[in-house]
Each structure stands twice: as C-alpha cells, then as structure tokens.
Amino acid sequence: MTVNDVTTPVGNPYQRIYEPLLDERDYRVAQIDGTLPKELTGTLYRIGPGRHQVGRTLLHSIFDGDGMVSRFVLDGTSVHYRNRYVRTRHFEHGQRSDRIRYRGVGTQISGGPVANIGRLPANVANTNIVNYDGGLLALWELGNPHRIAPDTLDTLGPFDFDGKLGFLGAFSAHPKWDPVTGEMYNFGLDLLPTPRIRTYKVDRAGTLHRLATVPMLDLAWNHDFALTQRYLVFALDPLIPDIPKVALATHSFIDSLQFKKSKGTRFLLVPKAGGKPRIVEHEALLHFHLTNAYDDGNDVVVELVRFDTRWNEVRRLTNAVNPGSPESPQFPESRLMQYRITQGGTVIERELTDRSVEFPQYDWRRSTRRHRYSYLSGKSAGATVYDSIIKLDHRTGTETSCDFTAGSVGEPLFVPRTPDAAEDDGWLLALNHDLAEHRSQLVVLDARDLERGPLATAWLEHHIPWGFHGTFTRRRHSADAD
Numbered sequence: 001m002t003v004n005d006v007t008t009p010v011g012n013p014y015q016r017i018y019e020p021l022l023d024e025r026d027y028r029v030a031q032i033d034g035t036l037p038k039e040l041t042g043t044l045y046r047i048g049p050g051r052h053q054v055g056r057t058l059l060h061s062i063f064d065g066d067g068m069v070s071r072f073v074l075d076g077t078s079v080h081y082r083n084r085y086v087r088t089r090h091f092e093h094g095q096r097s098d099r100i101r102y103r104g105v106g107t108q109i110s111g112g113p114v115a116n117i118g119r120l121p122a123n124v125a126n127t128n129i130v131n132y133d134g135g136l137l138a139l140w141e142l143g144n145p146h147r148i149a150p151d152t153l154d155t156l157g158p159f160d161f162d163g164k165l166g167f168l169g170a171f172s173a174h175p176k177w178d179p180v181t182g183e184m185y186n187f188g189l190d191l192l193p194t195p196r197i198r199t200y201k202v203d204r205a206g207t208l209h210r211l212a213t214v215p216m217l218d219l220a221w222n223h224d225f226a227l228t229q230r231y232l233v234f235a236l237d238p239l240i241p242d243i244p245k246v247a248l249a250t251h252s253f254i255d256s257l258q259f260k261k262s263k264g265t266r267f268l269l270v271p272k273a274g275g276k277p278r279i280v281e282h283e284a285l286l287h288f289h290l291t292n293a294y295d296d297g298n299d300v301v302v303e304l305v306r307f308d309t310r311w312n313e314v315r316r317l318t319n320a321v322n323p324g325s326p327e328s329p330q331f332p333e334s335r336l337m338q339y340r341i342t343q344g345g346t347v348i349e350r351e352l353t354d355r356s357v358e359f360p361q362y363d364w365r366r367s368t369r370r371h372r373y374s375y376l377s378g379k380s381a382g383a384t385v386y387d388s389i390i391k392l393d394h395r396t397g398t399e400t401s402c403d404f405t406a407g408s409v410g411e412p413l414f415v416p417r418t419p420d421a422a423e424d425d426g427w428l429l430a431l432n433h434d435l436a437e438h439r440s441q442l443v444v445l446d447a448r449d450l451e452r453g454p455l456a457t458a459w460l461e462h463h464i465p466w467g468f469h470g471t472f473t474r475r476r477h478s479a480d481a482d
Ligand SMILES: [Fe+2]
Pocket: 173, 174, 223, 224, 288, 289, 468, 469
C-alpha cells in the first residue's frame, strides 16, 4: 500500500535523511555486495519516524513522525525486507486528513494556545522496538507500548501490562534486561499531576511489578537509564519546564524546556531489591542515551553520551526535519563519557573518546557487568551527520571505525556469533543511508575487525528515513509465509 504523498523540494542533500518512506514494501533483497555470514540467521527489527507529516501537512519535530517498523529476515544467504507503519490513532488520522488534529512533542495544533491547552502529545510509537512474550512492543516514552505481530508487523493495539502501568500508561523506550535472570527493567514518566519516575520489573513470565516511584521535583524529562546488579541508574539533567509556556500552551513541549545549568545533574540510583533511592549531585550534563552500568565494589560506574552542544541547539536540530526548516542536519558535538559514582558521593568523570558519537551500544549479555567494548555511530572528520561505526576497547583504549562515504549511519547492534561466544565475537548490524544513491543498506561488519569494511551490504530498493533503535532475535520468521 502507499500512504498519502506530499511533494516537497529538497535543498541540503543531508535533508534527504528525513524524507518519508510512504510505501509499505515486502521483497527479497536482490543486490548483496560481499557475503553474508552463514551463521548469521535471525531477524533484525528497526523503528523510527517514517514520515513527518499528517496527510500533506508537515510536522515540526523528529519526535512526532509516525513510527515505521522495518524487518530484515536473514537466513545466511539472503535478506528479506518488509516495512509497516504502526497503526496508531495519529497514523490513521493522517491517512484521512491533512489537518493536524493531535498535538505532538514539538508540533502544535494550529489555532494557537486555545487549541493546544490541556492536550498531551499523541503516541506515535516511533522510538524503540523490543522483543516481549514471543512478540514485539513498539515503544514511545510518554504512553502505552503497541503490540506488533513479529511476522506480519500488523499492529495488535496498545498494551498496558494488564492495567499495571502508571497514570498516563508511560513505558519508556529503553528497557534493559538482566541477562542472568531474564528480567526486564524499565521506567515510565508520569508528567501529571507532578513529574515522577515510576520504575518497573517485568519477570520472565511477562508480569509487571512496580518498584520505587521517585518524584522528579522540578525536572520534566528523562529518556534512558542503565542497569547494574544492584541498581537502576538514571542521570537526570536539568531540563526544566517553563511553567507558563506549558500551562498556557504557548509553546510546544520541547520548546517549553529550559536547560538550567546551575541546577546540575542528579544521578539517581534506585535499588532493584527495594529500599531508599540514592541521589548524587553533579555538574550539569546534557544527554539522551546511556550505554551500560555496573557495580565495582561499592562504586557504580555508568557510561553515557554527553552533548557538548547547548540545549537550544540540540532542540533546534530536533525540529529540523522538513525541507521548510531553516536548519540543516548538523548533529551535535558529543563525547562518550564514563562516570564513577563512589560510595562517598564523589563523581569521577572520564572521557572515553573525543569523537562525536551517539546511539551507544554494547554486547547486551554484559548488561549489569563490566563491558570491555562499546559500539557507536559517530562522525568522521568534517562530517555533519553520523557517517561512521565506531568501536572502543576500554581495556586497551583502542578506537577503530568503519567510515561510509556520503553516508548516514544508524545505531550499530551487536549480534554474538553463538550464545556463548566471547564478548566482541560476532557481528555489528547497522543501516547506512547512501546519499549518492538515496538508498539504504543493511551493513554487516565483523565486530572484531571494523576496518576491514562490511562483510556484506544488502542494498534496499529505497531509503529508510533516519530512525532510532532496534533489536535482533535469533528467531527467524519465514519470509515465504508472509
Ligand atoms: Fe533513544
């Protein structure tokens, strides 16, 4: 099927990374350069905003586009591609109308404050997709997950863990798994009546249990967290809502946030086993994503990507998604950092790379324990968008990369060669948007040798709009059965 089309001019070539993919496709990939590893069998899922528009009306924020799931079935010799939009209310409305009916995170309904006052952002299910209970959940951090059928990618509807989520049903987009127990941990932000973080554990049977609920005080927003054997670890940055702007709806939610450097960042440690959460103050940081965390004696060590760019610039970038935008994609300067939080409340900061990076990944089997390797997308010298896959060896300090000419590279996911293979013995799977061809590629790299270049490059017949996150499962859905 084809969703509504809108014709827009294209200026900066990098703007094409946000162009919509309006078709829903299903085909065996015809062009594969190199050789797919025979042992690499399973299914890769990716998600991100597939179109930044309601009907023919353009939206104004990277966070407001309709979630589109891509599925890649790998059988060791071929790749089968399918994409489907999540059938949210926002998506369905955009199929019928050109009028923005639902408020977004960064998009206002036309008609001024009166049209927006008291309205929460629409759930567009565009941020992450995770395996759950034999199926998939498409996640968006201020509302319910949407259940997705893993073979067809059909939307099965919103899911609230049998009514156990908090007031607004928020289940954030970055759950973490304890690889020893198989338990999934996550949090949800309740914005009303005052912001609070609800923390959750989902047991192996899929039942959700509530852990601590922590007031956010004057803070408004947090995107990610990490897990140790003892704690859920949050870094709460001083993004503070301008109350009149929020209350009177004169600005969008994202445009209502201010970065109050003097307030500092608070590391919040929530014990998994219950008990009083701990808060450790630090100088102000700005970040979206954490990597892994672990306990080291009585210390807690956590890794995150710190933006070295001012909040207003990051905010403007998130609004630069359509060709009418005055901004062009110029991704922020950032660093992968390590923070050691001591028992005495001291925070020791260490820079792990001076290269601008994002979408930090690691071998998920190392979750809660010290990991040796981190994998990221990042910028090569002079690049304005992420055009490289980067690997850091924290033991030796070695940094290696695979750079793509005229490319835009997304989050690299690590897949171990076998369930008990050593850390780093496996592959990195990432999407690269080749801007010269305006087509996306699934690239497969040997995680131990990035500089060799891709082992295999599967060329799609089209591009995939710049997206966020994904997951891999060894379960291989039969493409022929679709
Ligand atoms: Fe994220």
